[in-house]
Amino acid sequence: MKRGKLLVVPAMGWLSLFFALPLLIVVVVSFASRTAYGQVVFNWTLANYIRFFEPLYMTIFATTIVTALGTTLLTFAMGYPVAYTIAMILPKKWQQAGIILVMIPFWINFLIRSFAWVIILRSQGVVNTILLHLGLIQKPLTLLYNDAAVLLGMVYALLPFMVLPIYVSLEQMDKRLLEAASDLGAPPVTAFRRITLPLTMPGVAAGSILVFISSLGMFVVPDIMGGAKSALIGNIIQNQFLAARDWPFGSALSIILALLALVMILLYYKALQAQKGGQAHAKNLA
Amino acid sequence: MQKTWRSATLAAYTLAILAFLYLPLLILTLYSFNDSRINAVWTGFTLKWYASLMTNDRVLEALTNSLIVASITTVVSTVMGTFAALALHRYQYRCRTFLNSLLYLPILIPEIVMGLSLLILFSQTGVPLGKPTLIIAHITFCLSFVIITVGARLEGSRDDLEEAAGDLYATPWQAFRYITLPMILPGIIAGALMAFTLSIDDFVISFFVAGPDSTTLPLYIYAMVKRGISPQINALSTCMMTVTVSLVVISQLLQMKSYHASRKD
Numbered sequence: 114m115k116r117g118k119l120l121v122v123p124a125m126g127w128l129s130l131f132f133a134l135p136l137l138i139v140v141v142v143s144f145a146s147r148t149a150y151g152q153v154v155f156n157w158t159l160a161n162y163i164r165f166f167e168p169l170y171m172t173i174f175a176t177t178i179v180t181a182l183g184t185t186l187l188t189f190a191m192g193y194p195v196a197y198t199i200a201m202i203l204p205k206k207w208q209q210a211g212i213i214l215v216m217i218p219f220w221i222n223f224l225i226r227s228f229a230w231v232i233i234l235r236s237q238g239v240v241n242t243i244l245l246h247l248g249l250i251q252k253p254l255t256l257l258y259n260d261a262a263v264l265l266g267m268v269y270a271l272l273p274f275m276v277l278p279i280y281v282s283l284e285q286m287d288k289r290l291l292e293a294a295s296d297l298g299a300p301p302v303t304a305f306r307r308i309t310l311p312l313t314m315p316g317v318a319a320g321s322i323l324v325f326i327s328s329l330g331m332f333v334v335p336d337i338m339g340g341a342k343s344a345l346i347g348n349i350i351q352n353q354f355l356a357a358r359d360w361p362f363g364s365a366l367s368i369i370l371a372l373l374a375l376v377m378i379l380l381y382y383k384a385l386q387a388q389k390g391g392q393a394h395a396k397n398l399a
Numbered sequence: 400m401q402k403t404w405r406s407a408t409l410a411a412y413t414l415a416i417l418a419f420l421y422l423p424l425l426i427l428t429l430y431s432f433n434d435s436r437i438n439a440v441w442t443g444f445t446l447k448w449y450a451s452l453m454t455n456d457r458v459l460e461a462l463t464n465s466l467i468v469a470s471i472t473t474v475v476s477t478v479m480g481t482f483a484a485l486a487l488h489r490y491q492y493r494c495r496t497f498l499n500s501l502l503y504l505p506i507l508i509p510e511i512v513m514g515l516s517l518l519i520l521f522s523q524t525g526v527p528l529g530k531p532t533l534i535i536a537h538i539t540f541c542l543s544f545v546i547i548t549v550g551a552r553l554e555g556s557r558d559d560l561e562e563a564a565g566d567l568y569a570t571p572w573q574a575f576r577y578i579t580l581p582m583i584l585p586g587i588i589a590g591a592l593m594a595f596t597l598s599i600d601d602f603v604i605s606f607f608v609a610g611p612d613s614t615t616l617p618l619y620i621y622a623m624v625k626r627g628i629s630p631q632i633n634a635l636s637t638c639m640m641t642v643t644v645s646l647v648v649i650s651q652l653l654q655m656k657s658y659h660a661s662r663k664d
Contacts, residue, residue, distance in 0.1 A: 117571075118490045121498070124483035124542055128501045131539040135516035136508075142519055153523075191416055198413040202406050213651050218420045220647045222617055224602050225636040228624050229423035232430055232439070235628065239426060242439040272420065301405070330509025333602065337624060347511050354515050354607065364519070367512045378507055 136371075143364035151358035161365035170349070170366075177346040180260070181328040184267040185275075185321050191268070192275035192320065197309075199276075200283035212280050219273035227266050227337040231257060234338075258340035266334035271327055275320035282316025283309070315385055322381045326374045346370060424640065431633035448634035458635065461619040468530060468615060469598040472537040477591040479538075480545025485579075487546070488553040505543045513540060514607035521608065528610035536608045537601060541594035548593060548654075552586025585653050592650035600643055 143162070145155045164170065199211040218226065233239045236253035244250045256262065286309065294304040332347030339345075344352075346366060353363025434443040452458050492498055505513065517536045518528075526532060560582070564574040602617040609618055616639060623632045 115490065118486055118492070120482040120486035121490075121492070124479040124546060125498060125501055127479060127538065128505065128542060131517065131520070131535055132505050132513070133501065135520040136512075138519050138523060139512070139516045191419075194409055195413045195416050198409045202409055209655060213648070214417065215420070217644055217647060218424065220596060220600070221424065221640050221643050222600050222602060222620075224617055224621055224624070225427070225640060226423065228620070228632060228636060229427040231624070231628065232427055232633070233423055237437060237439060239439045269419070269423070272416075301402070326507070326509065330511050332511060347509075350511055350515065351606075354518065360519065363515060367509075367515055371508055371512045374507065374509055 139364045140368060142361055143368050145361045145364075147359055147361050151360070153360055161362045162369075164362060165365060165369060173344060173349055174346055176260075176343075177329060180264060180267065180345060181325050183264055184271060184328045185324045187264070187268045188272050188275040188324050189317065189321065192272055193279055193317070196276045196279035196283055196316075200280050208284070212277065215276045215280075216273050223270050223331075223333045224337065226270055227334050230262070230266055230269065230338060234262060257338060258343070260339070260343050263335045263339040263343045263345075266338040267328050267331060270331070270334055271324045274323040274327060278319035278323065279313060279316040282313040282319075286312050315388065318381055318384065322377050326377060329373060330370055427633055428637045428640070431630060431637045433630060436630060448630045449638075451631060452634055452638070455631075457614075458616075458619065461614050461616045464530065464533075464613055465599050465615040465617075468533050468537055468613075469595050471534050472541055472598040473591050473595045475534075476538045476541040476545050476594045477587060480542050480590060480594075481549050481583075481587050483542075484546045484549035484553060488550060502543050502546060505540055506547075510540075510603040511607075514604040517604070518607040528608055528613070530610075530613045532608045532610070533605060533613050533615070536604050537598045540601070540604060541597050544593050544597060545590035548590035549583060549586045552583045552589075556582045589650045589654045592646050592653070596643055596646045596650070600639070 141155070142153055144157050144159070145153050146158055146160065147153055165174075195215065199208055199215070203211050231238070234256040235241075236255070236257075238256075240256060241250070241253040245253065290308050290312075291304050294308055295301070299307070330347050331345065332351045335343050335345045335348055336351070339348075347370075350363050350366045350370070353359045353366065357363075430439070431448055432444050432446070433441055434445040434447075435441070487498065487502075514536070517532070517539070520526075521528060521532050556579075561574045561578050564578050565571070569577070599615075600617065601615075602621060605615055605618055606621070609615065614622075616635070620632060620635055620639070623629065623635070
């Protein structure tokens with residue numbers, strides 16, 4: 114064994130100790146119970162997972178999935194034309210600047226970005242002040258602390274996540290295919306529908322997975338912009354670790370969340386592999 | 400003609416989306432200079448919210464905490480991450496799938512899960528929450544990003560130069576010091592900047608593993624937001640945004656430069 118090979122040990126050892134091991138402990142704790150004082154007792158029970166199927170949590174889970182799906186669809190509808198414009202219409206030398214411009218807000222804290230919307234939407238906020246001054250409304254509208262506000266906040270937070278992968282797949286696409294289509298008399302809309310869209314599906318899928326998974330685990334946006342009734346699964350987990358002090362139940366919920374995320378990623382890889390296989394097959398035939 | 404119309408429509412749509420992304424941030428910044436305490440009516444330009452930050456002991460303490468945690472996190476994760484990236488680039492490992500899972504899973508797993516798993520680890524092993532636990536957590540989520548960033552730079556660099564140095568009787572250390580290190584330095588700096596940005600900006604994971612004496616800036620902002628709206632939050636948020644955006648732009652410019660340099664080779 115070469116000595117240089119050991120350079121990988123500190124980082125991987127660190128990740129084993131502080132990433133893999135804690136996850137294993139969460140799995141173990143998810144099968145435990147808690148005492149009246151919030152202490153964890155290890156007694157191998159499925160009670161926490163069974164509790165997840167109670168109507169209360171099922172409703173929250175359903176709301177979380179619906180919100181995540183809505184966020185994914187909206188970011189797709191908003192993000193695809195943006196990625197297309199940057200990759201296909203903007204001159205080459207401006208493309209990188211364009212995509213950085215989209216990505217910069219993504220780096221700013223979700224907390225700060227949600228708070229920016231609070232400033233705009235709260236009852237004494239920018240929108241209500243303007244509408245009141247214009248005389249369009251008599252008293253402030255309730256724009257915040259509801260499900261629509263949460264959806265808005267999620268779309269706002271995660272939009273860049275959708276744009277980047279679509280941009281990458283558009284950029285990598287063989288543009289000669291479009292010229293060929295045009296030479297063969299295909300109108301641009303047909304060329305887009307039959308060539309560009311199918312070829313950029315891997316990017317769309319990657320963006321959708323990123324947005325969907327991120328919205329599943331999100332608790333900052335609903336915490337800041339949502340009302341008491343718009344709690345998502347992330348807020349329930351957060352609550353188990355703070356107010357409720359039911360760590361075993363919180364652990365079970367987060368294992369379900371993590372498994373859901375991992376299954377989505379695996380499905381994505383399988384689909385990608387299948388598509389690559391299909392493309393290789395098509396090339397062999399040609 | 401039809402084509403220009405289509406392009407114009409798309410361009411207008413994109414500008415509208417960019418406005419959607421940036422307007423809230425601009426409004427947040429604008430109101431950090433507004434004299435009025437309670438509502439959104441503009442009553443005059445002021446710097447008093449910024450001035451009040453400077454004299455707020457708890458803000459200064461949070462700033463110090465953030466800087467300490469981010470600096471240590473950056474140094475440790477950059478050194479360990481660079482070593483790992485070099486080794487992963489150069490050698491074949493039999494347990495490659497396992498190493499890849501360790502590398503990518505921390506990025507793919509929801510942040511909240513990583514945060515609470517560390518909280519459980521620390522509490523079950525009796526480690527009190529504070530700056531050390533915060534630093535451990537931050538290093539954990541920064542490592543993968545550093546390894547991937549440095550790794551990307553290594554992929555784009557040439558291996559034959561180091562071999563040539565070996566043929567010319569350079570010791571492995573000399574070959575590394577004078578050939579490989581200068582070549583991958585932009586990647587290392589980009590990785591370090593990324594680690595610093597991720598650390599100084601992190602809220603979710605810090606939320607679970609910070610102790611009472613280790614409030615960072617994002618945690619302080621969260622507490623302020625929960626307590627009620629005050630223009631001080633706007634001022635503090637604006638400061639944080641400025642730092643984050645500058646760091647990201649610098650790191651992007653470096654990566655762009657290194658990308659072009661590797662293309663030229």
